[in-house]
Amino acid sequence: RLAQIGVTGLAVMGSNIARNFARHGHTVALHNRSIAKTDALIEAHGDEGDFIRTETMEEFVGALERPRRVLIMVKAGDPTDAVIEELANLMEPGDIIIDGGNSLYTDTIRREAAMAARNLNFVGAGISGGEEGALNGPSIMPGGPAESYESLGPLLESISAHVDGVPCCTHIGPDGSGHFVKMVHNGIEYADMQLIGEAYDLMRNVLGMEVAEIADVFREWNTGTLDSYLIEITAEVLSQVDAETGKPLVDVIVDAAGQKGTGRWTVKSALDLGIPTTGIAEAVFARALSSSTSQRESARGLVAGTTGAQAPADKAAFVEDIRKALYASKVVAYSQGFDQIAAGSAEYGWSVDPGKLATIWRGGCIIRAKFLDRIREAYAENPELPALLLAPYFRDAVEDSVESWRRVIVTATAMGVPVPAFASSLSYYDALRAERLPAALTQGLRDYFGAHTYLRVDKPGSFHTLWSGDRSEVEA
Numbered sequence: 116r117l118a119q120i121g122v123t124g125l126a127v128m129g130s131n132i133a134r135n136f137a138r139h140g141h142t143v144a145l146h147n148r149s150i151a152k153t154d155a156l157i158e159a160h161g162d163e164g165d166f167i168r169t170e171t172m173e174e175f176v177g178a179l180e181r182p183r184r185v186l187i188m189v190k191a192g193d194p195t196d197a198v199i200e201e202l203a204n205l206m207e208p209g210d211i212i213i214d215g216g217n218s219l220y221t222d223t224i225r226r227e228a229a230m231a232a233r234n235l236n237f238v239g240a241g242i243s244g245g246e247e248g249a250l251n252g253p254s255i256m257p258g259g260p261a262e263s264y265e266s267l268g269p270l271l272e273s274i275s276a277h278v279d280g281v282p283c284c285t286h287i288g289p290d291g292s293g294h295f296v297k298m299v300h301n302g303i304e305y306a307d308m309q310l311i312g313e314a315y316d317l318m319r320n321v322l323g324m325e326v327a328e329i330a331d332v333f334r335e336w337n338t339g340t341l342d343s344y345l346i347e348i349t350a351e352v353l354s355q356v357d358a359e360t361g362k363p364l365v366d367v368i369v370d371a372a373g374q375k376g377t378g379r380w381t382v383k384s385a386l387d388l389g390i391p392t393t394g395i396a397e398a399v400f401a402r403a404l405s406s407s408t409s410q411r412e413s414a415r416g417l418v419a420g421t422t423g424a425q426a427p428a429d430k431a432a433f434v435e436d437i438r439k440a441l442y443a444s445k446v447v448a449y450s451q452g453f454d455q456i457a458a459g460s461a462e463y464g465w466s467v468d469p470g471k472l473a474t475i476w477r478g479g480c481i482i483r484a485k486f487l488d489r490i491r492e493a494y495a496e497n498p499e500l501p502a503l504l505l506a507p508y509f510r511d512a513v514e515d516s517v518e519s520w521r522r523v524i525v526t527a528t529a530m531g532v533p534v535p536a537f538a539s540s541l542s543y544y545d546a547l548r549a550e551r552l553p554a555a556l557t558q559g560l561r562d563y564f565g566a567h568t569y570l571r572v573d574k575p576g577s578f579h580t581l582w583s584g585d586r587s588e589v590e591a
């Protein structure tokens with residue numbers, strides 16, 4: 116017998132995906148650099164389906180039906196390159212190599228070109244959903260050649276999450292597009308988590324609420340427009356009591372957030388593309404600030420200057436303000452993320468369909484939410500949306516929230532509670548809708564010190580003022 120799919124790299128993610136394939140009736144060839152992980156998987160879960168145990172790469176490749184399909188689930192970076200090279204040396208034209216790790220999209224573009232030159236199909240596939248998703252149904256974002264999706268698509272769709280019978284897996288576009296959208300997905304996840312953190316902090320440090328009470332608020336929010344996986348697990352984490360101390364677990368966890376890099380990659384790419392993803396950037400910087408432990412230690416005791424600032428008297432009303440501020444800021448973060456995807460797609464010629472993307476993010480992935488259905492509808496209604504924020508549904512939601520949003524930021528600022536993502540999202544909204552921006556002054560300054568020229572509102576052409584001369588204007 117031959118396997119329909121091979122999985123190499125059997126740590127948490129790889130072994131769960133291999134089990135997911137097997138549970139869906141596919142024969143799965145297993146390989147890992149060290150045999151121990153392969154044996155551990157077979158020992159613990161061998162009865163879940165049809166696995167073929169292999170020790171060497173030769174044996175592994177030989178166990179696959181043609182065209183061969185191999186999913187690589189090893190550490191991103193050099194290990195992935197090493198495994199690709201080993202596989203490519205053993206494969207034949209038309210075979211498909213899938214990289215399911217969190218690879219940087221520019222690496223995927225490079226690898227796809229190198230494999231195409233050897234007549235091999237290379238598919239960079241973003242996979243989201245963590246360990247649990249890998250086992251029970253992730254959201255899968257495969258890029259690479261469209262032809263390879265014909266053979267691969269049904270296999271991947273069978274193990275993906277499904278929402279209303281629709282698989283959370285679709286061909287995203289050529290070469291690095293799958294890993295690019297997965298990267299932005301992770302960036303949005305950073306923004307979502309930061310916004311949730313700020314909402315929690317406001318309830319805690321402006322309203323003085325108990326952790327358990329805040330957990331109840333999130334549980335309640337999860338029944339409305341904010342209904343999402345992250346809001347749901349926020350209630351779970353906030354409800355957890357530390358067995359050792361009897362305190363809320365969140366109070367014994369060190370307040371320094373880690374990061375593995377996909378948020379940072381998103382922001383770097385946004386800078387290169389010239390797209391203001393302020394929500395994601397604030398989230399990445401907020402994690403960095405939280406981890407500046409010694410600097411924070413030294414800054415403790417800096418004057419707050421909050422003399423006389425009072426918490427709002429109507430607690431319930433302020434909680435509702437926070438909910439609206441969270442929702443509006445979330446709309447901004449997604450709108451910015453989709454802007455970045457549109458810009459990346461244009462830059463690399465990927466033709467990514469934002470509506471299809473919203474559809475496959477509805478289930479399986481970490482940012483899955485009711486909200487994604489609204490995004491899918493917005494793009495279905497108008498595929499040429501200038502910005503998600505301007506789709507009628509989201510525009511109404513944000514306009515309905517804007518007064519609450521301002522009250523929250525005013526109060527947080529007066530009371531010295533940091534709300535970088537809430538505040539910068541509101542500033543983005545205000546800048547986007549502004550009649551005139553101070554960028555006109557920036558242009559004047561640039562012209563003054565660097566003769567960078569400026570455009571005029573009243574006539575065509577570029578102009579320069581002779582700042583160090585008689586200050587008359589010349590056409591540049």
Ligand code: NBP
Nearest residue numbers: 124125126127128129148149188189190191194216217245
């Ligand atoms: P890890 O990222 O921890 O990688 C461990 C695996 O890589 C092991 O199978 C290990 O083999 C193998 N490996 C290494 Br390390 N160097 C190798 C090399 N030079 N040659 C061959 N194999 C090598 O595993 P993971 O957490 O399961 O994640 C797998 C991929 O999925 C990563 O790219 C990750 O970013 C991505 N991802 C993870 C999550 C998540 O929630 N964890 C979610 C989405 C995507 P060994 O057993 O012989 O050491």
